[in-house]
Amino acid sequence: MKILILNGSPKADNSITLQHMRFLETREPDIETEVIPIGKAINSLERNQQRFDEVTEKMRTADAVVWSFPVYYALVPSQMKRFVELLYERKGKGWFAGMYATALTTSINFFDHTAHNYVQAVCEDLGFAYVKGYSAHMDDFFKTQEREKLARFFSWFLKTVQQKTLLPKKYAGNVPEVQVFEPISAPNRDTSLSSGKDSSGKILLLTDTTDPDTNLWKMIRTFEEETRLQVDIKDIRDSGMSHGCLGCCTCGYENTCIQKDGFTRFFNDHLKTAEIILICGSIRDHYLSALWKQFFDRCFFNGHAPVLQGKQLGFMISGPLRHRQNLRELLDVFADSWHMKFRGVVTDEAADSKAVVREIKGFARTLELARETDLEFGASFYRTGGQKLFRDFIFNTTAVFTADHRFYKKSGLYATFPQRQWQRRLRNAVFALMVSIPFLRRQIHREFIPGMVAPYKKKLRRLAR
Numbered sequence: 124m125k126i127l128i129l130n131g132s133p134k135a136d137n138s139i140t141l142q143h144m145r146f147l148e149t150r151e152p153d154i155e156t157e158v159i160p161i162g163k164a165i166n167s168l169e170r171n172q173q174r175f176d177e178v179t180e181k182m183r184t185a186d187a188v189v190w191s192f193p194v195y196y197a198l199v200p201s202q203m204k205r206f207v208e209l210l211y212e213r214k215g216k217g218w219f220a221g222m223y224a225t226a227l228t229t230s231i232n233f234f235d236h237t238a239h240n241y242v243q244a245v246c247e248d249l250g251f252a253y254v255k256g257y258s259a260h261m262d263d264f265f266k267t268q269e270r271e272k273l274a275r276f277f278s279w280f281l282k283t284v285q286q287k288t289l290l291p292k293k294y295a296g297n298v299p300e301v302q303v304f305e306p307i308s309a310p311n312r313d314t315s316l317s318s319g320k321d322s323s324g325k326i327l328l329l330t331d332t333t334d335p336d337t338n339l340w341k342m343i344r345t346f347e348e349e350t351r352l353q354v355d356i357k358d359i360r361d362s363g364m365s366h367g368c369l370g371c372c373t374c375g376y377e378n379t380c381i382q383k384d385g386f387t388r389f390f391n392d393h394l395k396t397a398e399i400i401l402i403c404g405s406i407r408d409h410y411l412s413a414l415w416k417q418f419f420d421r422c423f424f425n426g427h428a429p430v431l432q433g434k435q436l437g438f439m440i441s442g443p444l445r446h447r448q449n450l451r452e453l454l455d456v457f458a459d460s461w462h463m464k465f466r467g468v469v470t471d472e473a474a475d476s477k478a479v480v481r482e483i484k485g486f487a488r489t490l491e492l493a494r495e496t497d498l499e500f501g502a503s504f505y506r507t508g509g510q511k512l513f514r515d516f517i518f519n520t521t522a523v524f525t526a527d528h529r530f531y532k533k534s535g536l537y538a539t540f541p542q543r544q545w546q547r548r549l550r551n552a553v554f555a556l557m558v559s560i561p562f563l564r565r566q567i568h569r570e571f572i573p574g575m576v577a578p579y580k581k582k583l584r585r586l587a588r
């Protein structure tokens with residue numbers, strides 16, 4: 124059996140994920156494998172069409188393809204994202220019909236599921252029968268039980284391929300395209316707000332296109348006219364990025380990126396100083412562009428500290444976002460896990476150009492009103508869960524993520540470890556002792572519901588005074 128492994132890690136042979144594949148090779152000596160270093164070779168694959176065709180031919184003639192990659196910002200690394208775009212551009216949907224694929228990732232399990240969802244959606248578009256993938260924590264490799272679980276998964280995958288089991292799809296293949304946005308032709312357009320900008324607030328608007336024929340650019344210009352705030356448009360192609368993130372983690376010590384190409388300066392000069400950030404992009408396959416993905420990956424030099432905390436964040440998206448729930452969730456994750464004040468999303472999905480203009484206008488008003496009221500939502504699972512996960516991770520990797528460690532210590536994030544909360548633990552121990560006595564337990568539970576709400580009622584009475 125021939126298995127083709129697409130290695131999405133920019134670290135190529137030094138990929139942790141790849142070591143998992145190597146382990147699986149030892150457990151399945153009858154299979155023949157070949158690894159394609161997509162993450163490392165993306166530039167030459169893009170430039171050299173013949174080389175690219177050789178890879179896709181190998182994908183087509185193998186019995187199955189394994190997408191092996193590290194989770195980077197809740198998705199595949201930008202290099203692999205670009206490879207996906209090339210598959211759509213040069214081969215197209217259904218090209219791999221009848222083939223089988225799966226995914227193997229390593230990560231610290233932060234939004235690994237969205238990365239898997241993404242690869243599944245892409246594979247289904249390309250025609251692959253997709254076998255549910257495997258997400259390993261990067262430390263699992265050293266636990267016998269976890270390795271055995273992984274080996275059983277792979278054996279199940281190979282048998283599924285051998286038996287050509289029919290697999291249900293998770294995602295709808297065809298979604299309606301958005302219409303061409305023509306703001307000029309929209310009648311009765313109120314342009315009274317296009318003059319007299321409020322100089323007290325400036326929006327940093329980041330875009331990956333300035334092509335006047337795109338819906339996105341027309342949306343940007345419409346927004347610029349409609350908002351009362353000043354807009355500073357920056358094209359992320361000018362952000363100085365020469366490559367994607369290399370995954371070297373050198374940034375962990377002092378938050379300085381090993382790539383001296385100007386991106387850090389762009390981030391520090393523009394994003395760190397902004398009050399409101401508007402991210403504008405068009406949907407490419409099941410995400411934004413690989414360029415946007417590269418931009419996000421390169422933000423890793425900031426480590427796990429929420430350096431944009433408190434800033435306002437909105438999105439302007441061209442494309443069928445309502446049919447891309449995985450991406451929609453990622454936009455929410457972005458705002459919440461970066462501790463930013465979420466200002467919403469506007470798209471060009473409305474029925475006609477007039478309606479799109481109305482939505483952009485509404486978005487501009489929402490943004491201004493939220494700014495005036497300093498609107499901030501409570502932390503959701505994304506922030507709360509993520510913060511705990513990162514806290515535990517940083518606590519155990521202080522030698523590499525030294526800068527994060529300093530930040531977590533200084534901002535009291537380690538104090539949230541439950542074992543450090545002595546009063547709570549003491550109260551709980553006393554309560555546990557009491558409920559272990561059957562008579563007391565019956566008494567307590569008779570009063571449990573009113574007892575639980577009593578402190579809230581007491582506080583409310585105090586606040587009402």
Ligand SMILES: Cc1cc2nc3c(=O)[nH]c(=O)nc-3n(C[C@H](O)[C@H](O)[C@H](O)COP(=O)(O)O)c2cc1C
Pocket residue numbers: 132133134137138139140141192193194195196197198229230231232233234235261368370371372420421423
């Ligand atoms: C730029 C970057 C982004 C990352 N983003 C995530 C993430 O969103 N979720 C997660 O669980 N781990 C994340 N990680 C951790 C990697 O997924 C993890 O270290 C992985 O095991 C590396 O695998 P590799 O050696 O095969 O490249 C990120 C690491 C880097 C360098």
